[in-house]
Amino acid sequence: MAESSWLERPGLDKAAGEEFLREAFQVLLDEAVRKGTDVTEKVCDWKEPQELRELLDLELRSSGELPERLLERCRDVIRYSVKTCHPRFFNQLFSGLDHHALAGRLITETLNTSQYTYEIAPVFVLMEEVVLAKLRELVGWSSGDGIFCPGGSISNMYAMNVARFHHFPESRQKGSWALPRLALFTSRESHYSIQKGAAFLGIGTDNVHLVGTDERGKMIPEELEKEIQRVKAEGAKPFFVCATCGTTVLGAFDPLDGIADICQRHGLWFHVDAAWGGSALLSSKHRHLLTGIERADSVAWNPHKMLTVGLQCSAFLLRDTSGLLQRCHGAGATYLFQPDKFYDVTYDTGDKTLQCGRRVDCLKLWLLWKAAGTEGLARRVERAFAYTRYLAKEVKRRDGFQLVLEPEFINLCFWFVPPSLRGREGSPDYWPRLGKVAPAIKERMMRKGSMMVGYQPHGARVNFFRQIVTNPTVTKDDLDFFLDEIERLGQDL
Amino acid sequence: MDSSARERPGPRRGGASPPLRSAPGSHREGEMEDGICKQEMLQKKNAVLVDGVVLNGPIMDSKAGEKFVEEACNIIMEKVIQKADDVTEKVCEWQDPETLKQILDLEMRDAGESHQKLLQLCQDVIQYSVKTSHPRFFNQLYAGIDYYSLVARFITEALNPSVYTYEVSPVFLLVEEAVIKKMIEFIGWEEGDGIFNPGGSVSNMYAMNLARYKFCPEIKEKGLSGLPRLVLFTSEECHYSMKKAASFLGIGTENVYFIKADERGKMIPEELEKQVQRARKEGSAPFLVCATAGTTVLGAFDPLDKIADICEKHGLWLHVDASWGGSALISRKHCRLLHGIHRADSVAWNPHKMLLAGIQCCALLVKDNSGLLKKCYSAKAAYLFQQDKFYDVSYDTGDKSIQCSRRPDAFKFWLMWKALGTTGLEERVNRALALARYLVEEIKKREGFQLLLEPEYANVCFWYIPPSLRKMEDGPEFWQKLHQVSCHISSVICSLLIYLYAR
Numbered sequence: 003m004a005e006s007s008w009l010e011r012p013g014l015d016k017a018a019g020e021e022f023l024r025e026a027f028q029v030l031l032d033e034a035v036r037k038g039t040d041v042t043e044k045v046c047d048w049k050e051p052q053e054l055r056e057l058l059d060l061e062l063r064s065s066g067e068l069p070e071r072l073l074e075r076c077r078d079v080i081r082y083s084v085k086t087c088h089p090r091f092f093n094q095l096f097s098g099l100d101h102h103a104l105a106g107r108l109i110t111e112t113l114n115t116s117q118y119t120y121e122i123a124p125v126f127v128l129m130e131e132v133v134l135a136k137l138r139e140l141v142g143w144s145s146g147d148g149i150f151c152p153g154g155s156i157s158n159m160y161a162m163n164v165a166r167f168h169h170f171p172e173s174r175q176k177g178s179w180a181l182p183r184l185a186l187f188t189s190r191e192s193h194y195s196i197q198k199g200a201a202f203l204g205i206g207t208d209n210v211h212l213v214g215t216d217e218r219g220k221m222i223p224e225e226l227e228k229e230i231q232r233v234k235a236e237g238a239k240p241f242f243v244c245a246t247c248g249t250t251v252l253g254a255f256d257p258l259d260g261i262a263d264i265c266q267r268h269g270l271w272f273h274v275d276a277a278w279g280g281s282a283l284l285s286s287k288h289r290h291l292l293t294g295i296e297r298a299d300s301v302a303w304n305p306h307k308m309l310t311v312g313l314q315c316s317a318f319l320l321r322d323t324s325g326l327l328q329r330c331h332g333a334g335a336t337y338l339f340q341p342d343k344f345y346d347v348t349y350d351t352g353d354k355t356l357q358c359g360r361r362v363d364c365l366k367l368w369l370l371w372k373a374a375g376t377e378g379l380a381r382r383v384e385r386a387f388a389y390t391r392y393l394a395k396e397v398k399r400r401d402g403f404q405l406v407l408e409p410e411f412i413n414l415c416f417w418f419v420p421p422s423l424r425g426r427e428g429s430p431d432y433w434p435r436l437g438k439v440a441p442a443i444k445e446r447m448m449r450k451g452s453m454m455v456g457y458q459p460h461g462a463r464v465n466f467f468r469q470i471v472t473n474p475t476v477t478k479d480d481l482d483f484f485l486d487e488i489e490r491l492g493q494d495l
Numbered sequence: 496m497d498s499s500a501r502e503r504p505g506p507r508r509g510g511a512s513p514p515l516r517s518a519p520g521s522h523r524e525g526e527m528e529d530g531i532c533k534q535e536m537l538q539k540k541n542a543v544l545v546d547g548v549v550l551n552g553p554i555m556d557s558k559a560g561e562k563f564v565e566e567a568c569n570i571i572m573e574k575v576i577q578k579a580d581d582v583t584e585k586v587c588e589w590q591d592p593e594t595l596k597q598i599l600d601l602e603m604r605d606a607g608e609s610h611q612k613l614l615q616l617c618q619d620v621i622q623y624s625v626k627t628s629h630p631r632f633f634n635q636l637y638a639g640i641d642y643y644s645l646v647a648r649f650i651t652e653a654l655n656p657s658v659y660t661y662e663v664s665p666v667f668l669l670v671e672e673a674v675i676k677k678m679i680e681f682i683g684w685e686e687g688d689g690i691f692n693p694g695g696s697v698s699n700m701y702a703m704n705l706a707r708y709k710f711c712p713e714i715k716e717k718g719l720s721g722l723p724r725l726v727l728f729t730s731e732e733c734h735y736s737m738k739k740a741a742s743f744l745g746i747g748t749e750n751v752y753f754i755k756a757d758e759r760g761k762m763i764p765e766e767l768e769k770q771v772q773r774a775r776k777e778g779s780a781p782f783l784v785c786a787t788a789g790t791t792v793l794g795a796f797d798p799l800d801k802i803a804d805i806c807e808k809h810g811l812w813l814h815v816d817a818s819w820g821g822s823a824l825i826s827r828k829h830c831r832l833l834h835g836i837h838r839a840d841s842v843a844w845n846p847h848k849m850l851l852a853g854i855q856c857c858a859l860l861v862k863d864n865s866g867l868l869k870k871c872y873s874a875k876a877a878y879l880f881q882q883d884k885f886y887d888v889s890y891d892t893g894d895k896s897i898q899c900s901r902r903p904d905a906f907k908f909w910l911m912w913k914a915l916g917t918t919g920l921e922e923r924v925n926r927a928l929a930l931a932r933y934l935v936e937e938i939k940k941r942e943g944f945q946l947l948l949e950p951e952y953a954n955v956c957f958w959y960i961p962p963s964l965r966k967m968e969d970g971p972e973f974w975q976k977l978h979q980v981s982c983h984i985s986s987v988i989c990s991l992l993i994y995l996y997a998r
Binding site for chain 2: 008009016027030031049055061062063065067079080093094099104105113122123126128129152153159176178180182184193194197204207208209250331335345357358369372374377388445457460475478479
């Protein structure tokens with residue numbers, strides 16, 4: 003048959019493919035890795051959305067393109083992408099590039115596997131256990147459970163679901179409609195994934211009770227106690243408290259011991275969202291910020307933030323050793339988790355998760371750790387704190403800069419007050435006008451491509467900058483440049 | 496760039512630093528800073544020390560790092576890429592878990608390792624990993640290697656973006672939009688919405704929650720407590736993520752009604768109608784039907800037209816889990832398998848399966864174009880989705896997601912599509928199904944092989960009956976012995992499944 007002779011040839015041109023891979027890798031190394039980390043290059047090459055659409059020629063057509071055209075496309079994609087590894091990218095809670103982690107990520111992509119069973123991913127199943135055990139050790143647990151999730155938001159949702167199952171095991175089969183109205187508590191500074199989680203899990207955002215915080219953004223335990231009492235009196239059933247270690251905007255750490263006491267007293271699941279602040283556990287100097295974390299029932303920790311490991315790498319850690327995670331999520335699909343395999347099937351950990359196919363997120367962290375050692379990572383963490391200390395000092399020293407609050411972590415929040423507004427604090431339109439400064443400076447810096455930093459309004463406060471430095475290659479010069487550039491860009495506002 | 500940004504010419508990272516790992520043996524990253532750099536800096540008396548940390552010296556040796564990346568890639572090329580089509584190589588290098596633990600040196604220590612040791616670790620990881628790109632890897636619903644998707648993935652790893660806002664991820668956000676638009680075209684909708692997710696299971700959860708939100712938007716705020724009992728329907732052959740989704744979303748696994756399938760594994764519409772009626776009589780609230788286009792084991796396609804009729808009649812959301820079978824839409828020859836899919840309200844489709852796009856690449860497509868996805872999922876976080884940005888913030892599509900940071904999974908599909916064109920992708924699907932057809936013919940011809948059922952997709956299910964069992968009578972003893980045969984041969988399941996790919 004004509005069909006079978008067609009099948010005798012391979013469907014892919016291997017030689018052409020390998021050639022393309024080699025050339026593209028060179029482009030990647032030059033344009034993304036080398037130039038992307040080069041301080042003399044732009045952080046971003048700003049284009050309006052419509053213009054960028056045209057430049058990229060996004061349309062997907064019926065015929066393919068030549069390798070040269072594809073390489074050009076690769077160059078364009080790199081050129082117009084924001085260089086999150088640039089020493090002057092300060093916009094998010096992640097930045098920088100670690101070469102060992104990158105090598106780990108490239109190997110992960112090439113091996114292209116899913117982490118559900120030992121038979122399919124033997125190395126990674128074992129490796130994930132070792133990495134999670136190491137993270138648990140730093141939390142203060144000598145045993146426990148856990149899994150890597152596609153992001154901290156989902157880690158937080160896992161915690162919520164496991165807590166619900168722990169309190170109401172029947173909810174897995176029967177659903178929440180048959181349960182009393184549940185209540186969960188978190189600080190008003192917490193990450194919005196708690197709200198998204200409550201909606202997704204069928205608990206309802208109205209049943210997320212936001213607890214008041216002090217002037218430093220930390221949850222007030224007495225307020226938590228009050229809220230719990232109030233909610234109980236209304237007839238709802240509290241089941242879960244989420245404390246935050248490293249809030250997104252202010253970088254605040256909730257007082258874990260005080261909160262743990264309350265959870266113990268009321269029999270509530272104590273989850274710590276340490277997605278951002280968890281990495282402080284690596285430093286003996288700074289881990290005191292998370293004192294009491296070992297009392298948690300679960301912890302979310304994202305090494306892809308402060309440890310430059312690459313998105314995504316988010317650990318959900320559990321103190322439980324009774325197989326709660328498996329009981330909560332396991333479905334025992336017979337086509338994947340056969341009990342009659344020829345090896346010990348307890349190694350098939352994939353059934354503990356909500357996902358079926360799941361990316362290998364442990365290799366990049368493991369390889370980074372092998373390269374840097376726990377001590378090397380601790381040094382990186384300490385460096386980030388030192389940057390912030392230096393910047394805070396400079397902000398206090400310089401005219402026109404005003405600290406929002408003294409940082410205890412590495413979120414540096416400040417206003418830049420242009421000369422035209424200095425000394426005008428008394429005037430009624432001072433704050434509204436000040437609120438327009440950060441967006442204007444941001445626009446200028448992005449059009450110029452010199453750096454990127456985030457801003458946001460917060461509570462009653464108008465827009466202020468939130469400076470975050472996690473990139474270990476940043477130096478004092480970059481920090482000085484940062485403040486100088488804000489001055490330059492905001493001088494005439 | 497004005498001169499303020501050009502503080503010094505040329506890349507300054509690592510150029511002047513001494514080589515980091517020139518000698519084998521244990522290395523400490525800290526030593527580089529403590530031992531050499533700190534010494535130098537203090538000697539120069541211009542070191543800026545804050546909290547005992549030298550702020551104006553490099554902490555990482557970029558040159559050595561880049562060298563490591565290049566060498567690791569050489570290993571990747573040599574050990575994985577170049578061997579990808581070599582049938583003389585092993586698919587897997589089997590070691591039992593305890594032995595593998597010893598071989599791998601997984602322990603994470605206080606000190607870092609040398610450059611050579613790290614490269615060796617990379618080699619070991621590769622050596623003992625299963626080669627999913629091997630031509631004889633047939634174990635899962637993904638396999639093989641696509642060079643263009645791999646290049647795209649390498650690029651995204653190097654750039655490390657997060658696809659929440661246009662300001663941080665301009666290219667990848669626009670690419671995702673273009674890919675979703677194209678996928679929607681193949682489904683047969685004029686317009687629609689969608690998002691890429693970390694897995695088909697998550698896509699199915701999105702759909703379930705979206706259907707629930709459409710049914711009763713108040714649930715987002717009020718939750719389920721005290722509401723009527725929501726019920727959803729899916730085939731008994733569906734993917735197990737339906738159960739996980741029901742439990743996670745608070746609906747409850749008991750409230751997933753499994754509909755009987757026929758001898759070909761397809762949902763029986765008359766049974767669905769019966770179950771919907773039953774659910775109504777019970778006083779529960781049916782809200783969703785999930786049809787499967789390409790079931791996991793048998794590769795069956797539910798009859799979408801008839802199911803759509805029932806959904807329309809009863810006002811139920813129709814979700815089609817086409818994670819596996821969706822790629823047949825690209826083939827003009829085989830897209831009839833999903834006839835009626837345009838009547839769905841949502842579709843899950845995973846290009847990382849049959850189209851070799853690379854794990855993960857999973858889209859949830861939604862017919863609604865009124866912003867339902869956004870209304871259902873948004874939280875409008877002020878620190879990320881500021882309304883006073885200097886560009887049109889409707890481009891900040893990240894708030895449609897349950898995730899905050901999110902990977903640019905559409906890009907690898909886009910680059911692959913640009914490289915192959917729709918025609919190339921179509922050939923891929925046709926080839927896989929032609930290979931399946933060939934295998935089926937062979938199975939029928941050969942003694943000792945018995946087909947479970949005639950496949951309509953790429954799942955070829957059969958038994959191998961060893962000579963010792965061929966004369967045995969059909970009965971419980973026969974089946975028990977046969978069951979053990981499969982276990983002994985391959986450890987997969989009691990019938991061997993082979994998923995065919997274009998290779």
